[in-house]
Amino acid sequence: MFRLLAVIALLFGLIGPLSAQETVPEPRAETGGAQTLDDILRRQNAQKVDDEFRRRNIGDPEAAPALSSPLGTLGGASDADMWRALRYDVADVTTLQRGPAARTLIQDGGMWWLQVRRGPLLVYGGGLLVGTLVLLLIFYLLRGRMRIEGRRTGRTITRFKAIERFAHWLLAGSFIVLGLTGLISLFGRKLLIPVFGLEAFSTVAIVTKWLHNNISWAFMIALVMVFVFWVAHNLPHPSDVKWLLRGGGMFGGGHPPAKKFNAGQKLVFWAVILLGTSISLSGLSLLFPFEFNLFGHTFSALNDWGVPGWFGQDPLPYPLAPQEEMQYAQLWHAIISLVLTAVIFFHIYIGTVGMEGAFDAMASGEVEEQWAREHHSLWLKDLEPTREDRIRRSKRA
Structure with a gap:
C-alpha cells in the first residue's frame, strides 16, 4: 500500500511540471498589458523590444460605452490609444494634402537617422576627407613630384580630343560644385551657423540647395x-597586374608599361562610374520624393534571399514608411x-602637383x-604606325 501511494505521488509530481510548462504566463499580465521592467532595460541597452502589445492597444470603437454612461472613454479610444495609432500609422487620418x-x-523611426547624421556621419565623414588630405601632403613631402x-623631344601627341576634354571638365566642374554645396548642407549647421549666424546661413543654404539640385543634371x-x-580603354589588361605590383613606378626608378589608361586610372574610372551612378540614383530619389523608392524593395529582396542571416543579423526593416525611404536615401547619398x-582627392593630386606633364593631357x-x-609606353607603341603613316604622307605631299 505504501509503495502504491509513492508511485501515485511520483506520477503527480511528473504531471505537475509538465502542465506548468504547457501554461506559459503572459509576460505583461501583471502590468495590465503595459511595458515591463524587462522592456525598459532592453530599450536602455539599445536592444530590440517587441512592441506588438503597443500596436494592438489602439482602442476598440466596438466596445465604446453608451453616451449616457459616465465611465469609459468617449468613442472607445483614449488619447493615448489615438497617439499610439498615429505612431504606428494605423489611424484613420484624413488630410487636405494628398x-x-x-x-x-x-514617424519615430527618424530618430536613429537624426542621431547618425549629427554624429557618426559628420565625425567619420570629416575624418575621411581630412585624413586623405593629410596622407597626400605627407606623400608629397616624402616622394615629391614625379618628373x-x-x-x-619637343614633340607632342594628342591624348584627348576636344569632346573628351569637354566631358571630363563638365564632370569635374559639376562634381566640385556638388561637393562644395553638399558639404555646406551636411556640415553647415555644425560649423557655419556658429560663425555667420542663422540668417546668413539661411541665405547660403537656399542658394546651395538650388545649385545642388540643378547642377546634378550636368x-x-x-x-x-x-x-x-572611355569604357573600352578601361577594361582589364595583363599589363595592369605588373603596374600594380610595381606601384605604378611611384617607388623606385622607371615606370611600368601601360596602355592609354594605367591600372590606377582604371580604378579611378570605375570608382567614378559605379559610385557616381549610385549617387545619381539616390539623388533622383531625393529630387522626386516618394516616387522613386530604392531601399524598401532592396531590403525586401535581401530578406527573401536571407542575406542578413549570413552575417548573424536580424532581417532588414520592411516595409518602410515614405519618410524612412528619404532618410535611407539621404544617408546613402552622403x-x-x-x-x-576622397578618391577624387587622389585623382586631383596626381593630375596637378603629383606628376609633371599630367595636367597638359586635359588642358590642351x-x-x-x-x-x-x-x-604609357604601350599606348604610344599602338600609335606609332599611325604616326609613321602621317610622316610618309607629309613627305609625299
Missing part, C-alpha cells in the same frame, strides 16, 4: 559621356559622396612624347 506621406503624422626622367549627363568615351570625394589635350613613352 500624397504617400500625407497620412504619416508621427619626366628622360630628355624632352553631372549625370557628363557621367554617361565619360563612360561611353556616405557614397564622401567616399568618392597634347602631351610631351617623352612623357607618353615613360608613363
